[in-house]
Amino acid sequence: MRTKAAVVRETGRLTIEEVDLAPPKQGEVLVRMHSAGVCHSDLHTLRGELRAQPPLVLGHEGAGVVEAVGSGVSNCEPGDRVVVNWLPACESCQTCLGGRHNLCERLARTTFRALLADGTTRLATADGMPLKHFLSAATMAEHAVVAEASIVPIPDGVSFDVAAVIGCAVATGVGAVINTAKAVPGVPAAVIGCGGVGLSALLGCKLAGCNPVIAVDVLDSKLDFARSLGADVGLNISGEDKPARALRALTDVGIEYAFDSVGSASTILLSLSAVRPGGTATIVGLHAAKELVGIPAGALVLQNKRLLGSFAGSIRPRLDLPKLLGLYLGGRLPLDGLITKRYPLEALPQAFEDMEAGHIARGVLALT
Ligand SMILES: [Zn+2]
Ligand SMILES: [Zn+2]
Incomplete structure (x- = not known):
């Protein structure tokens, strides 16, 4: 036909x-x-x-x-x-x-x-x-x-x-929260990148009961979408020299889960440094798929952090x-x-x- x-x-x-x-x-x-x-x-x-x-x-x-x-x-x-x-x-x-x-x-x-x-x-x-x-x-x-x-x-x-x-988007984003990170309620979570997958991860964090849920992007228009879908806080990091510090400053107890829907070298590092000791950074995006990304290995071990990859949620x-x-x-x-x-x-x-x-x-x- x-x-x-x-x-x-x-x-x-x-x-x-x-x-x-x-x-x-x-x-x-x-x-x-x-x-x-x-x-x-x-x-x-x-x-x-x-x-x-x-x-x-x-x-x-x-x-x-x-x-x-x-x-x-x-x-x-x-x-x-x-x-x-x-x-x-x-x-x-x-x-x-x-x-x-x-x-x-x-x-x-x-x-x-x-x-x-x-x-x-x-x-x-x-x-x-x-x-x-x-x-x-x-x-x-x-x-x-x-x-x-x-x-x-x-x-x-x-x-x-x-x-x-x-x-695709929903399965990848919600799945990263529920299946990969197995997020639990009542703890702060951050979603980096608010495209279709990131917004879906945000919905996954809300579903899991994370609180507050923080949306991170470099465009205000995308943060507006995030707020309309229930993000408690939106953080534009386009002008931030130290985005991890800005992110950490948003909660008293620290961020338990970060979900990186971008997956660039800088957002992977941001996810890992933003989570509190014992926290979990889950990488969902693929921007750095062909790159070697350096991570602070000492902090990873000394702070008992988890760095996870999530393919298709x-x-x-x-x-x-x-x-x-x-x-x-x-x-x-x-x-x-x-x-x-x-x-x-x-x-x-x-x-x-x-x-x-x-x-x-x-x-x-x-x-x-
Ligand atoms: Zn897709
Ligand atoms: Zn098979």
Whole structure:
């Protein structure tokens, strides 16, 4: 079939064009996409900064309606409303059996190389060039073929927009707090960087009962989003010589948890120095992914701090995404406030611009 998609034919070149999409094979599902979240990972991929290389179709968080299923599919049927998640864990490798679905051994061979779970693709340009599926999802399109393992049903009462962002930003941010750091109530927490993932970590801190919850950024517009989502304090560190000291000065007892959604050398150091002795710094962002970062090792040991990495919120998608959807329905995760703008597919370049400028908390593409 033909469908419209956000295509990266070569690094740095984004086009919205009609592409060919082959029908779902065994264990695969065809989804009519309604909503797709706009994430930094898509922009990094357009710029050639991640492992997945073009030619490919962008998008890795999304929601829509099942239109057809291949043979052997048992967890959904045509007409079902579903989340497409970008972590199609095999649920049978040693790592999955150990409960670490976010690190499933199949992902390195397939998902991170922008292939479907069977290692192939169903997409091609109208002139016949094969296209890969970013993170096994390729949700920035009117239709997507994905593995059954990527599918999570959406309960009634959850919009496609909310369902779309649950699969990436929300899972990554809330998961870092609940699954990775296992935050406990009543202690101060700081979130560094207030984009989609950082704001989700902030919601996770509120859910965990941390108090106060401090939002840190270099843009006032992002701190405003943080306050509207429940941050007790906002700290702009753009003019701060000693941001860790400024952060520590905000509480009497010290910060127990820091969540770094940026992951640059400076924010990793800030997270580690901001937490009190015995505190936990959890690194979620990937800006310094290819750098060596020096840390004060003596203070780490002498102050008994914990420095944790959190990939995709340590989630087990088919277990944890339904929980997050339930928390939203129960009023415990106010995600409607996270989505501040909707764009047509053609306006994706504008959505990327707005995201980088801090004009939006989370943007979504309205695909239907
Ligand atoms: Zn993402
Ligand atoms: Zn696995």
